[in-house]
Amino acid sequence: MSYPRIIHHGAVSGVTGSCHQLQMNAHSSLLIDCGLFQGSELTAKGTIGALHPEINFSLGGIKALLVTHSHADHVGRIPYLLAAGFKGPILCSEPTAKLLPLVLEDAFKLELSREKKHIELYLQRLKQQVIALPFDHWFRIEQTETLHARIRLQRAGHILGSAYVECDLDYPQKGLNRRIVFSGDLGAPHTPLLPAPVSPERADVLILESTYGDRVHEDRTTRQARLEHAIDKALADHGTLLIPAFSIGRTQELLYEIEDILHRKALAGPPPGLSVKDQVLPVNWPQLPIILDSPLAGRLTGVYRELDDYWDAPAQSRLQGGRKPLHFKQMITIDSHVQHMQTVRYLASTGRPAIVIAAGGMCASGRIVNYLKALLGDRRHNVLFTGYQARGTPGAAIQKYGPQGGFVEMEGERCIIRAGVSTLGGYSAHADQQDLLNFVSGMAHWPEQICLVHGDIEAKRVLAKKLLGLYQAHNRSVEVLIPAD
Known part of the structure; x- marks a missing residue:
């Protein structure tokens, strides 16, 4: 041999x-x-x-x-x-x-x-x-x-x-x-x-x-603008935007991009002709909670912050400018299961605009499952996929049947999909x-x-x-x- x-x-x-x-x-x-x-x-x-x-x-x-x-x-x-x-x-x-x-x-x-x-x-x-x-x-x-x-x-x-x-x-x-x-x-x-x-x-x-x-992926240089547009659309529906994400990699990338959008929005101020008092959603970004609901993702994000020596030059520049790309003011980290279930119930009952990044990335397990079971049937809410959904996963089923008003089986429960479903390329x-x-x-x-x-x-x-x-x-x-x- x-x-x-x-x-x-x-x-x-x-x-x-x-x-x-x-x-x-x-x-x-x-x-x-x-x-x-x-x-x-x-x-x-x-x-x-x-x-x-x-x-x-x-x-x-x-x-x-x-x-x-x-x-x-x-x-x-x-x-x-x-x-x-x-x-x-x-x-x-x-x-x-x-x-x-x-x-x-x-x-x-x-x-x-x-x-x-x-x-x-x-x-x-x-x-x-x-x-x-x-x-x-x-x-x-x-x-x-x-x-x-x-x-x-x-x-x-x-x-x-x-x-x-x-x-x-x-x-x-x-x-x-x-x-x-x-x-x-x-x-x-x-x-x-x-x-x-x-x-x-x-x-x-x-x-x-x-x-x-x-x-070939969609243009990666314009993906932040497309993410911003997707969030604006979700907020216009006066509901929550759910983003399933793996705890390591995608979660930190999304937080990094969202922090930059928030930073630019704060610098730009209210749109011309609108007072702060008159400003309402979907343009009220400064009060928008960014919820990271995954204990593992929270700990891994902490390690990412500790290892900033391995970040690239643009990320290093943000740090030197006093910004906190992975630990910003509007970011809320949910740790305990009790807090998690309280957040799910609150968003389901109030429809309060928020962005939720939750594990897992293909919707087969993790805290994203509880959010989907609670919110998929409500037209106010939206689901945004930013990563690959493998065949046979609930994420792939939502991606395929959601735009048709279909359903998905989650933990033995049939969930009708009325929430908006979209996929954002360029984030792979x-x-x-x-x-x-x-x-x-x-x-x-x-x-x-x-x-x-x-x-x-x-x-x-x-x-x-x-x-x-x-x-x-x-x-x-x-x-x-x-x-x-």
Whole structure:
């Protein structure tokens, strides 16, 4: 058998469950991510009970787990990996090392145990195994007579701390060197708070995500104006705007953008011809509550604030100007479940204009579910999607059937959709088709083989065709693979 070789344990037939094993030789391998399956992809995979994903591969010879970033579809199976006996190092960037315990503590409570002593033991073990690595530094994994292996993390621009992984494998006795790059989830240009990813110098083999391989995002430079317009429309309906959002990444981006809108509104003052006394909604932004209803999102946002050294130049400039992009005056954080239910009932009964950002991003779980059950049937309210909704999730159903006046099943309850439903493009944290092509063409040494993962089959097929066209246009050859289950 020839090495290196790659085995996929997830993110092959869809966009979740990222988990890839780099077999470096017969005795040593690396695991890159260990994520949960979500949506309709969950039911298609082997499970123990309803929510306990199997670790259905051998852990023998796995030298380390490399974590690209802290989203559940990349890290959510780590509790089960540890339970299966994995005792090796968990390597990740310095920001991810701070975010990961929070994300996995929450997952542990939801999926395994709420016993305090169990949680403490689990987190203690996790912290013992996590090793934080700086970006752009090589870290040696193994050095023997037959194999010199090292890895390097580079900024991926997807969420704070996200990385793509360069694996450099040297086989001295064979005179062979192979550079293998795992993209993780790549971000796009003009992402709030984060610098855009820069292509690696070279790759012989590239494991490339393809979430948006079949499309180009709406203009990201105008998305804040479109967000402002969407909020104005919702306020004109004299109700609440619900924004489902993942606790890490999207939530902080939205807060950052909304703070900037509020800042500009305050500088502009009331519209010409209107006194402050006469000013009414939808232009009364200064009194609009921005409700962040997710204890996890609140804690993660606190970590984002602590790690402002990793923010991009525009965000740094705002801080230096005395602004607080993630902790502004109109922001209200809801922590306890009692406060949460009180807020849901209050908004449902009064219809008071407000913006609610609540977990989770695909409406399958989290506090957003209670808001949707209470408010979806009222025409005063609006739901705004700013992120990808995987097949089989309630979010995808609301997106599809909401404009038709349909219904969605939530926790066994049929909810009629009368609230307005809209989707705002340009907020995806993923690279689009052109960004993915640019990531490849930006390398000095283009990959000889590209393996497409983390995308629906049509997205992969379209991206594969585009990649072949790119190589052909530059008189280069490439093998593009679409692995199967």
